[in-house]
Amino acid sequence: MKAALVILGLLAFFVAPGAQAADPPPYSQLDVRPFDPDIDPDIDMFISDYREGVPYQEFGGLIVRDIFTKGTGDPMKPEKRGACLTFVDRLSFAKLQGHQTTTPSKLDKTQIIFYFSAGEGIIEAGDQRAEIRSGVGVFMPANLEFVIANTGNDPIEMYMIVEPLPAGLVPVPEMLVRDERTIPIGTTKSHWSHILRVFFYGEDFSKRSGVVTGMCPVWFDPLTMGQPHSHGLGDEEVWFVVEGEPVVLLGKELRRLKPGMAYKIPPNGTTPHSNINTTDEMIKLVWFMKYTP
Numbered sequence: 001m002k003a004a005l006v007i008l009g010l011l012a013f014f015v016a017p018g019a020q021a022a023d024p025p026p027y028s029q030l031d032v033r034p035f036d037p038d039i040d041p042d043i044d045m046f047i048s049d050y051r052e053g054v055p056y057q058e059f060g061g062l063i064v065r066d067i068f069t070k071g072t073g074d075p076m077k078p079e080k081r082g083a084c085l086t087f088v089d090r091l092s093f094a095k096l097q098g099h100q101t102t103t104p105s106k107l108d109k110t111q112i113i114f115y116f117s118a119g120e121g122i123i124e125a126g127d128q129r130a131e132i133r134s135g136v137g138v139f140m141p142a143n144l145e146f147v148i149a150n151t152g153n154d155p156i157e158m159y160m161i162v163e164p165l166p167a168g169l170v171p172v173p174e175m176l177v178r179d180e181r182t183i184p185i186g187t188t189k190s191h192w193s194h195i196l197r198v199f200f201y202g203e204d205f206s207k208r209s210g211v212v213t214g215m216c217p218v219w220f221d222p223l224t225m226g227q228p229h230s231h232g233l234g235d236e237e238v239w240f241v242v243e244g245e246p247v248v249l250l251g252k253e254l255r256r257l258k259p260g261m262a263y264k265i266p267p268n269g270t271t272p273h274s275n276i277n278t279t280d281e282m283i284k285l286v287w288f289m290k291y292t293p
Contacts, residue, residue, distance in 0.1 A: 030228065030230070030270065030272050031252070031270040031271070034252075035251075035252040035253070040251055040252060040271075041076055041077075041251060041266040041268065041271055042077075043250040043251050043253055043255070043263075043266070043271075044081065044255075045077075045078045045080075045081050045082075045084060046078070046084050046250065046263055046264045046265070046266055047081075047082075047248075047250070047255060047257070047261065047262070047263045048067045048068055048081060048082035048261065048262055048263075049067070049258075049260055049261045049262075050065040050066075050067045050092070050093035050260045050261075051065070051260060052065075052081075052082070053065030053066045053067065053092075053093070054066075058094070059102040059103060059105045059148070060102050060103030060105070061096055061097075061100050061101060061102040061103065061148075062094040062095070062096055062102060062148075063094060063095050063096075063097075064092050064093070064094040064160070065092065065093050065094070066082070066090050066091070066092045067082060067090075067091045067092060067093060067159075067240065067260075067261075067262045068082050068083075068084060068085050068088075068090060068091040068238065068262060068264065069082060069083050069085060069089075069090045070083070070085045070086070070088070070089055070090065071083045071084050071085060071086065075233070075266075075267055076266055076267070076268055084264050085236065085238075085264070086236055086267075087163075087211050087236045087290045088161060088162065088163050088211060088212065088236060088238070088288075088290060089110060089162040089163060089164055090160075090162045091159065091160070091161055091162075091238060091240065091262060092159070092160045092162065093157070093158070093159055093160075093260060094157070094158050094159075094160055095155045095156065095157055095158075096119070096121070096148060096150045096155060096156040096158075097150065097155050098150055098152055098153040098154055098155060099150055099151070099152075099153070100149075100150050101147060101148070101149040101150070102147055102148045102149075103147075104145050104146070104147050105145065105146060105147075106142075106143055106144065106145050106146075107140060107141070107142045107143070107144070107165075108142060108143075108165075109142065109164060109165050110142065110162050110163065110164055110165055111139070111140060111141050111142050111162075111163050111165055111171065111208075111209065111210075112139075112140045112160050112161065112162050112163075113137060113138070113139050113140075113160070113161040113163075113200065113212065113215055113288070114132075114137065114138040114140065114158050114159070114160055115136075115137045115158060115159045115161075115215075115217075115242075115286055116132045116133060116134060116135070116136045116137070116138075116156060116157070116158045117134055117135075117157045117158060117159065117242050118134055118154070118155065118156065118157035119132075119133070119134075119150060119152060119154050119155055119156030119157055120132065120133045120150075120151055120152045120154075120156070121133075121148060121149050121150045121151045121152065121156050122148075122149045122151060123138055123146065123147070123148050123149075123175070123177075124146060124147045124149075125140065125144050125145065125146035125147075125174070125175040126144055126145070126173065126174060126175075128174060128175055128177075130175075130177045132148070132156065135179060135180040135181055135217070136177065136178070136179050136180075137177070137178045137179075137180075137199045137200065137215070137217075138175055138176070138177050138178075139175060139176040139200055139205075139208060139209070140175050141171035141172050141173065141174070141175065141208060142165045142171040143171050143173070144171070144173055144174070144175065146175065159240060159286065161212060161215065161288055163209060163210065163211040163212050164210070164211060165210060166210035166211065169210040171208075172207065172208045176200070176205075176208065178199045178200065180197050180199070180217050183197040183198065183199070184197070185197055186198045186216075191226040191227040191229065192224070192225065192226055192227040193220060193221065193224040193225060193226055193227075194218050194219075194220070194226055195218065195219040195220065195221070196216045196217065196218045196219070196287075197216060197217055198214075198216055199214075199215050199216050199217065200212070200214060200215045200216075201213070201214035201215070201216065202214075211290050212288055212289070212290055213289050213290055213291040214287075214288065214289055214291075215286065215287065215288035215289075216286070216287050216288075217242070217284055217285075217286050217287075218239075218275075218284070218285050218286070218287050219282055219283065219284050220244075220246065220275055220276075220277040220282065220283050220284075220285075221277065221282055222277055222279060222280045222281060222282065223277060223278065223279075223280075224276075224277050225249075225274050225275065225276040225277065226274045226275045226276075227274065228249055228272035228273065228274040229272055229273070229274075230265065230268075230269055230270055230271050230272045230273070231265050231267055231269070232267055232268065232269035233267050233268070233269070234267070234292030235265075235267055235289065235290065235291055235292055236264070236267065236289060236290040237264065237265045237273075237287070237288075237289040237290075237291075238262055238263070238264045238265075238287070238288055238289070239262060239263055239273075239275065239285045239286070239287050240260075240261065240262035240285060240286050241257045241258060241259050241260065241261050241262070241283075241284075241285050242259055242284045242285060242286055243259060243282075243283055243284040244259075244277065244279060244281060244282070244283025244284065245257065245258045245259075245279065245283070246275045246276060246277055246278075246283050246285065247276040247277075247278050248263055248273065248274070248275060248276070249272065249273060249274040249276060250263055250265070250266075250271070250272075250273050251266070251271045251272070251273075254276075
């Protein structure tokens, strides 16, 4: 019943008399035309699940499944489901089985943000060593040898945001580690209801990453939703679900997602998105974006 009321309220937001009386900010353009499959983007091409990916091995131990990969054509019309990235190379989900260790590896023309969602272990890079567990994020630069070791019986689960190394960017020769348990809440009011802890963002991060502007875990209280807004060409915003099952507004349709699924906002400037928690439990997603001013 509560879920139905939340969704009905969301629909009323678009159709209630006077709802368009106030001018929205430039970033929040909404297309007021009825849904038309011949005009509107096919949002299911911008939604994917790691369970649909073909597994492969990487770094001598990780079992990887891709969620999103880079597309080669029109960014509004991916050639296949999930092949929708323009700037980031891929978003993947990976596991490292209990008491397994990756081989010493170096990234060549890429850099990776790891977000660990289950399991316990150690990550080493150069002369640095850090514990990994659920809620830890690591930015791994190019040209730095690293190893991930699972110190427990259960698999380590992780998401990998892989970006290309732009020409001219000199990699910072150290990994950057963040633990959401040690980072204070930055705000509870971004886009109405986003509760976030700032992981990778700002001037220091911009010196390291040549593509990704920022990445943060974001929580939503029960029966809350984010402000619907859109993004245009030059932006690449992606969300993946870590805990709970949000209802996602994407364009003029709703979809329910579960952990291991992700979506990207079609970059036409009029396709809104919003994360909606219709449940009685807090949910968590992770956001990352390439932003073009």
